[in-house]
Amino acid sequence: MSLYLQFAVLGLAAGAVYSALAVGLIAVYRATGILNFAAGAMSAWGAYTFASLRGSGDLVLPVGRIHVGVLALGPALAIGVATAAAVGLLSHWLVFRPLRRSPALAQVVASVGLMIVMQALEVVRFGGQAAYVTAILPSGTVHVLGASLSVGALLIAGIACLLALGAGAYFRFTRLGVATRAGAEDELALRLMGHSPDRLAAIVWGASIGLGGLVITLASPTVGLNPTIYTWAVIPALAVALLGRLVSIGTGCASGLALGSFQALVQFLATKSWWPDWAVTGVQDAVPFAVVVVALFVFGPRMPSRGSLGEIRLPKVTVPQLRPPVVLGTVAAGALAIVLTSGGTRFGVLTSMILVLLAMSYVVLTGFLGQISLAQLAFAGVAGFALSKLTTGWHIPFPLSILVCSSLAALVGIAVGIPAVRIRGAQLAVVTLALAVSVESFVFNNPKLTPLSGNKIADPKLFGADLAVRSGADLTRLVFCFTVLAIVVIFTLLAAQLLRGDTGRAFLAVRSNERAAASVGINVAWCKLAGFAVSAFLAGSAGTLIGYSRGQLSADSFTALTGVSLLAIVYLGGIGGISGAVVAGVTGPLGVVYTVLNDSINMGEYYVLVTGVGLVVTAIFNPIGVAGATREHWDGLVARVRARRSGSAADDRPARAEELVTEHGR
C-alpha cells in the first residue's frame, strides 16, 4: 500500500503541470473563447530559458542569443517566467487578437500552427535532445504511513494549487477578473462599461503562459525537459479542463493532479505480472483520451460558448464543378510531371499525388462539413497497418487490398464520428487530437501489432503484371506512378461528385447551422457520420498508397504531429475546395515543391518551422488559403475583362446555383 501512495505522490509533479496548463486553458477560454493547443509548447519556452541561463549563461532568443553569464536561481527563474509571459502576450497581440471574430476553424488552425512553431523553434534553438536542468526544489523524501514521499513533488503540487487559488480569486474577487468573466457573457456590454476586452485578454494570456512556465520549470528537473513532453502535455491538460467544463478552475486543478497520480500508478502497475501485455504500451496516453471522450459526451452540449460581436463568417467553399477541360488538364499536368521527372523528383511528384487524396479527406470533413478533425493521419495509419497484415499475412491482392483497408478506415471514422454528433468546433478538435495521440501510442507502437522486422508490404501486382514502385536504380517506376495517378483521380472525382450533389449541399447546411439544417429535414447525425466515413475512406486509401510507395511502414509515418502539420498544409492550400487539396499536395511534406527546394536549398529542420509560421500567417491574413485567394484574384480579373468588354459595371451576382448555396451557407 505504501508503494501505491509513493507513486501517487510522484505523479503529482506531472499532475502539477497538467493542472497549471489546465488552469491557463480555462482562463484563456473564459477571456477569449479560444482553446489554446499551444499552451504547453509556449510555456516550455520559459523552462528552456531557465535551463540555458543556469547552464551556458545564454539568454536564447528566437533569433540570436545574449550571453549574460550563468545566473543564480532567483534571477534565472524570474527571467524564465518573464519570457514565457512575453510569449503569451506576443501570441495574443500578433495571432489571437486579430482572430477574435474568425471562425473556430481559423482559431484552431492558428493555435495548432503556433504549437508547431513553438516546438520547431525549441528544437532549432535548444536542440532536440533532453536538456539537463539542475534541481530547484528539495529532492529528499518524507516518510508517511510507511511510504517515502517525494518532497519535491508535494511542493510542486502545492505551488500549482496556490496558483489555481490565485487564478480563481482573480476571476472572483478582482474588478478586472469579474470584468473578464462578464466579457465572456456579453462583450458588447463590457465595452459599453468602458473595459477593453483586448487588454483583459492580454493579462490572462501573459499570466497563464507565464505561470505555466513557472510550474514547468519547477517540474522539469523531475519530469524532464524535451521539445515533445510539454507540447503533448496539453492533451491531458485539455482533458482535465474539459472535466471542469472549461469553467471550474478548482475542478481543473484537482483533476490534473489526480490524472498525474493515476498515470504514475499505471506506470508502476504495468510492471506487475498480472497486468495484461496488450495494455502496457500507450495506456498512459489512452487514459486522457478516454477522459476527453467521456467529459465531452457528458458535458459537451452544456459547455459554455463565448458571446461574440456580430456574425462569424465561415471559410469560403468552392463547390466542385468538374468541367472536363479543367479535369483533363489537371490529370494531363500530373501525367506530364510524372513523365518529365525522374528519381527523387518523381518520387516527390508521387508523394504529392498521394497527399492530394489525403488533403481531400480534410476538404470533405472540415471544409464542407465543418468538423475539425486532427485524426486524419490516424485513419491513414489504420489502413496502412492493415495493408501490411493483409498483403503479407493474408495475401489479399491489389486493388482489393486498397478497398478493404480503406473500408476499415471508414469504419474507424464512423466510430470517431459518434462523439461529433454531440460536440463540434474546437472541442471536436480536442477529441480527434487525443485520439490521434492515443492511436499512435496504443495501436501503431504496440509490439503486438508490429513485428521486429517492421510492417512490410508486398509489392502490388495486377493480372501478373508487376506494379512495384521501384526496380534496381529506377526509384519510381512509371507504371506505379500512373497506377497511383489513376487511383487518386478516380477517388477524387467520386468525392467531388458526392460534394456537388445533395450530400454536399446537406454537408454545407450542417456546417452553416445544424438546427436550421435539421428543421428542413436534414438528418444531421447521419450527415456527420457519413462525412467521417467518406473522409476516413479517402485518408485510408492515401494510407495504403503511402504503404505501397514505401514498401514498409512504421508508427513514425503516422504521428499525431505529422497529422497536425498536414492540416496546416491543407489549410494553407485552401480547405474549401479541390484546388486547395491540389495546392496542399504539391506543397506538402516530401511533395514535389519540398523535394525541389530541399535539393537546391537544404531546408532541413526549418521546414516544419516555416510551415507553422505560414499556417499562422495564413490563418490571420488569408483564411481562404492559397487556392482560394488565387481563385478570387482570377475571378476579379475575369470580371474586369468582362466589364471592359461590355463597357458596363461588372456583374457581381453569383453565376451559378452552387455559388449561391455557398454564399448563403456562410
Next chain:
Amino acid sequence: MVRRLRQLRSIRDTIAPGALALLAVTAIGATGCGSDSSSKGAAAASAAAKLTGTPIKIGFLDPSVGAGGITQPAPGAKAAVDQINANGGVNGHPISLKACKVDQTPEKNISCANSFVQDGVVAVVDGFDTGSGAVLPILHSAKIPLVGALAFTPEFETDVAGSYSFGANQATFAIGPLQSFKQQGFNTVAFTQADVPASRGYYEGFIVPAARSFGLTFKPVYFPRDSPDFQTIASTLVATHPDIAGSAGLADEGKCTALVSGLRNAGDDKPIFAGFCTQYLKQLGAKAGTTEVYSSVWLPEMRQYAPPAVQQQLDTAVNALKSVPDGQKGYYTYATYAAVMTLGKVLGTVHGTVDSASLVAALKATKNMPAVLGPPITCDRKVWPRSSTCTQGLLVAQAQPDGSLKPLGSGFETVSPALVPKPPSK
C-alpha cells in the same frame, strides 16, 4: 592482450591489396598530434584539394533534426572524412560525404535514400537513426550497401543481404552485460526503455531470454517515448529491488542523466548501467556513484586502459574532434568517426574502379581487418548467424572516481552465438 596485438599485426601484414590505404589511415596518428585545429583544418582542406582522383561519394544519414534528434554522430563522420582526405584520400581519391538530415521518420529516410541513389553514392553510413530501416528496400534495389557503427534498427540487424555493421550485434549487446553482471555477482537486473516496437523486440527477444539462461531475474520497465517522467520511471525500477538498474541504450544523453539522477534521488545506492552514455559523468560528478557503460569502440575516457596503438588512434580522434564542444560529443561521435575511418580502410582494398559493387565485394572479402578504435572485423557473414555484424567484441566498463572508464575484463569481450537462448518451440 599482447597475443591479440601480435595477431592483429600479422593480419595487417597479410592484407597486401590494402597497403596503400592502410598507410594513409595509419599515418593519421602521426600527423594529428600537436597542431591546433584551425591550422590542421586548413592543412586538411589543402591536402584534399591536391587529390586528383575521382571523388568517392558516401551517403550519411545524419539524425540531427526533429524532436529527439541526436547531434553527436555528424561531427564524427565529418572529422573522419577530413582526416582521410588530409592523408591522401583512398588511393588518391578524395571521399565526398553527402550528408542528408533525417528525423527518425521513414519518410525522411526514404527521401534521403532516393537522393543518395541519384547522387551515385557507393555506400550509405547510418548515423544511428531509428527510422533508417526504411532506406533498405531502396538501397537493396540499387545494390548500395548500408554501413554503420552498430545495427541500430532490427531491419539493419537482420539484413544480411546488403548491410554491414562494424560493431557487435544486438544479441552481443544484450548478452555481454548480462554475462558481466553474473560475473560481478548480481542476481536481479531492472532496465528501462522507450515503449516502441524496436526496443520491446530487443528487450523481449534478446535480453529477457538471455537473462533467464544466466539465471538472472530481469525486470523491464517501459516508458512512453514522448513523455517520460524519469523520476517515476526510476522509482519504478527501484521498486523491483534490482542489484543493478539502468537502461540498455538511451540515445539521448539528457535522458541518461535524468535517469541516473532519478535513480539516486529514489534512494538507489547500487550500481547503475548507463548504456552508451558518458555525459552524465561530467554533469553529475560524484553524485552518479558507481556506474557502468558499454561501447563498441574505445572512448577517450578509456584511454589509459587501451593498448598503445589504440591510444594513438584515440589521440588522433580527440584532436580531430577538438573543435566540437564537450557537451556535444560522446559515444555516438567516436563510434561514427571510427565507422567512417574503417570504411575508408575497406575502400582502400578495392582494386580498380570504386563503385558499390566493388565495395560490396571488398566488404565480403574483409577478414580480421583491424577496425579503427574497434575490434577486428570480418564481414563474410559467418561471424553471427542471420546478422549483418562484422564483429563480436564489445567493451563493458566501470566509471572510476577520476572520471575515467575502466573496461571490465581484458578489453573487448566476445559472446558466443551458442549463448543465445533458442526461442521456445511452438
